[in-house]
Amino acid sequence: xxxxxxxxxxxxxxxxxxxADPALPPRRPPLVRARAAGWTxxxxxxxxxxxxxxxxxxxxxxVVLAFSGGAGVAAYLFLWAxxxxxxxxxxxxxxxxxxxxxxxxxxxxxxxxxxVVGLVLxxxxxxxxxxxxxxxxxxxxxxxxxxxWSTLDEAQRSRWLTGGAGGRAWVRVxxxxxxxxxxxLVLITRGRSVSVVxxxxxxxxxxxxxxxxxxxxxxxxxxxxxxxxxxxxxxATERADIAAHLHDSVLQTLALIQRQSADPQAVTRLARAxxxxxxxxxxxxxxxxxxxxxxxxxxxAHEVEDLHGxxxxxxxxxxxxxxxxxxxxxxxxxxxxxxxxRHGAAPVTAYVEIGPxxxxxxxxxxxxxxxxxxxxxxxxxxxxxILGRLERHGGSARVRRREDGTEVELRLPPIEGDPV
Amino acid sequence: MSxxxxxxGPPVPIRVVLVDDHRMFRTGVRxxxxxxxxxxxxVCEFVGEAPDVDAAVxxxxxxAPDVVLLDVHLPGGSxxxxxxxxxxxxxxxxxxxxxxxxxxxxxxxxxxxxIAVIRAGARGYVTKTITAxxxxxAIRRVADGDAVFSPRLAGFVLDAFGAAAGEIAEVxxxxxxxxxxxxxxxxxxxxxxxxxxVAKELFISVKTVETHxxxxxxxxxxxxxxxxxxxxxGRRLV
Numbered sequence: 001x002x003x004x005x006x007x008x009x010x011x012x013x014x015x016x017x018x019x020a021d022p023a024l025p026p027r028r029p030p031l032v033r034a035r036a037a038g039w040t041x042x043x044x045x046x047x048x049x050x051x052x053x054x055x056x057x058x059x060x061x062x063v064v065l066a067f068s069g070g071a072g073v074a075a076y077l078f079l080w081a082x083x084x085x086x087x088x089x090x091x092x093x094x095x096x097x098x099x100x101x102x103x104x105x106x107x108x109x110x111x112x113x114x115x116v117v118g119l120v121l122x123x124x125x126x127x128x129x130x131x132x133x134x135x136x137x138x139x140x141x142x143x144x145x146x147x148x149w150s151t152l153d154e155a156q157r158s159r160w161l162t163g164g165a166g167g168r169a170w171v172r173v174x175x176x177x178x179x180x181x182x183x184x185l186v187l188i189t190r191g192r193s194v195s196v197v198x199x200x201x202x203x204x205x206x207x208x209x210x211x212x213x214x215x216x217x218x219x220x221x222x223x224x225x226x227x228x229x230x231x232x233x234x235x236a237t238e239r240a241d242i243a244a245h246l247h248d249s250v251l252q253t254l255a256l257i258q259r260q261s262a263d264p265q266a267v268t269r270l271a272r273a274x275x276x277x278x279x280x281x282x283x284x285x286x287x288x289x290x291x292x293x294x295x296x297x298x299x300x301a302h303e304v305e306d307l308h309g310x311x312x313x314x315x316x317x318x319x320x321x322x323x324x325x326x327x328x329x330x331x332x333x334x335x336x337x338x339x340x341x342r343h344g345a346a347p348v349t350a351y352v353e354i355g356p357x358x359x360x361x362x363x364x365x366x367x368x369x370x371x372x373x374x375x376x377x378x379x380x381x382x383x384x385x386i387l388g389r390l391e392r393h394g395g396s397a398r399v400r401r402r403e404d405g406t407e408v409e410l411r412l413p414p415i416e417g418d419p420v
Numbered sequence: 421m422s423x424x425x426x427x428x429g430p431p432v433p434i435r436v437v438l439v440d441d442h443r444m445f446r447t448g449v450r451x452x453x454x455x456x457x458x459x460x461x462x463v464c465e466f467v468g469e470a471p472d473v474d475a476a477v478x479x480x481x482x483x484a485p486d487v488v489l490l491d492v493h494l495p496g497g498s499x500x501x502x503x504x505x506x507x508x509x510x511x512x513x514x515x516x517x518x519x520x521x522x523x524x525x526x527x528x529x530x531x532x533x534x535i536a537v538i539r540a541g542a543r544g545y546v547t548k549t550i551t552a553x554x555x556x557x558a559i560r561r562v563a564d565g566d567a568v569f570s571p572r573l574a575g576f577v578l579d580a581f582g583a584a585a586g587e588i589a590e591v592x593x594x595x596x597x598x599x600x601x602x603x604x605x606x607x608x609x610x611x612x613x614x615x616x617x618v619a620k621e622l623f624i625s626v627k628t629v630e631t632h633x634x635x636x637x638x639x640x641x642x643x644x645x646x647x648x649x650x651x652x653x654g655r656r657l658v
Contacts, residue, residue, distance in 0.1 A: 311549075313571060313572075313612060315571050315572050315574070315575035315610045316575065317575050317576075317578045317579040317610070318579065347612065349571060349611060349612025350612075351571070351575065351607070351610045351611040351612065353578070353607070353610075362611045364611060364612050402617075407611075
């Protein structure tokens with residue numbers, strides 16, 4: 001639908017400004033669990049959101065870890081106990097001060113230690129022997145990873161991920177990675193000679209390759225899932241971009257209004273068109289496809305408004321798919337609206353109720369009103385395009401003269417096969 | 421057309437406080453209303469205005485006006501705009517012991533905005549494109565303790581209560597659905613009918629129409645219907 005100012009041009013403009021804010025590193029969401037993550041505590045979800053990876057990936061990691069000495073279970077419980085629920089708006093949590101972070105890190109470590117000690121004490125009691133030599137290295141690995149990851153602050157982390165790293169960041173990362181490596185080595189050797197370890201590693205490697213071959217189809221699906229998520233993210237960016245463009249269009253309209261301030265009708269029309277566009281964007285989103293009857297009648301009302309510069313107050317409740325009967329109704333409604341703005345007086349109001357019992361549409365104006373019988377037979381407007389059209393589609397139409405204006409009522413039966 | 425029908429306004433003008441963060445808009449409303457009332461006796465009198473939540477609460481507590489024209493989006497407070505003002509002024513009464521009444525005035529049609537202020541206790545909701553004459557009527561209605569529904573709000577109510585889809589309450593007291601009569605009234609308001617016209621169409625008195633609308637407002641405020649609570653929950657109103 002063309003608007004008086006050239007929004008089309010601004011829309012088609014290549015997405016040159018897509019990376020307009022490269023200076024702002026994308027904020028990493030804080031490690032908090034969503035309140036309504038289903039029947040699970042939402043740990044995997046939280047970790048996935050925090051790290052920006054697929055949730056399934058995290059789940060797999062936890063399961064794999066769970067089989068390596070129960071570390072996955074421990075880590076899961078640990079995170080469950082230690083991560084906060086999403087109580088505040090995510091943005092505010094991201095801007096925690098340094099001291100608070102450090103304190104929470106201490107609490108995190110202390111809690112983790114308690115959990116591990118508890119597990120070590122508990123497990124032998126259940127008849128399963130888990131030696132400290134297994135749990136401890138795993139714990140060291142985990143701590144190393146957490147230290148390496150969490151001490152980097154947002155900007156440093158993104159800088160590190162994109163290549164250029166500051167000196168201090170390197171120190172921390174090396175520290176964390178070293179810790180993790182020591183843990184792994186201790187886990188593997190556990191007091192055995194190097195050649196035994198070598199044999200074991202070879203065996204493990206072959207098992208791993210076999211597992212990979214088995215898991216390949218599944219991994220492919222995982223990858224395609226991941227791709228789909230990425231596409232969704234790209235769409236979100238696109239949306240933000242269009243919003244920025246909207247600002248441009250608003251400013252443009254304002255400039256036009258200033259230039260045409262002597263012509264009140266043009267100003268009203270510009271303002272109305274702009275208001276509508278903004279409203280559609282803000283409250284309906286881009287999904288306002290033509291596939292629904294509500295969208296179709298809304299478009300019709302806007303078109304009439306643009307043609308004549310008379311505001312039409314449209315209220316629509318309910319919705320249904322757009323098919324030929326609906327198309328007939330929206331065309332008849334267009335005719336009724338045109339009559340209302342041409343012959344009636346403002347305010348022109350329209351109400352469309354789409355329900356299981358059919359569609360009812362009312363178009364009302366406050367003009368002098370007109371008598372259908374007094375309209376000469378050769379004037380096809382009302383008879384053909386409103387009454388006849390609806391009758392052909394199984395509906396009905398009625399023109400009511402009121403003391404201050406005219407009201408056209410249009411009715412359509414429900415779509416066949418629909419429950420009434 | 422509708423102002424003429426309402427009974428003659430109270431001898432004392434309605435004391436109004438205007439809360440909006442745009443100075444231009446406040447000036448505009450003042451000028452328009454003054455002009456609209458210039459013909460007859462002044463219906464309302466502006467006793468104060470405020471640009472944000474905290475100033476609004478202060479002014480309303482000091483002046484105890486009959487009606488507050490309240491913008492939905494306001495800076496300050498705990499970030500809920502108009503709803504914060506209403507909460508901050510809970511229990512404030514006018515000189516003759518009536519509660520201070522709020523009429524929400526907004527550019528927005530978003531459902532959650534409507535729900536936010538109505539559930540906080542506003543007696544009505546009109547959009548800023550309302551004509552000055554209709555606004556005067558609305559102010560008078562709210563001052564009398566009645567509810568004011570714009571066509572859009574009526575359409576929204578029909579949608580939210582499933583009335584458009586044919587859900588009808590069997591008993592009037594049911595909070596989660598509209599009664600058949602309330603549905604009829606809402607439908608006519610959505611069609612752009614004034615209260616007077618609704619009354620004529622349904623062969624009832626204007627007072628009865630007002631009663632129905634007030635009852636719908638009450639349902640809107642108290643209902644636990646999923647569609648309503650979902651929006652309210654999202655804004656931490658309940």
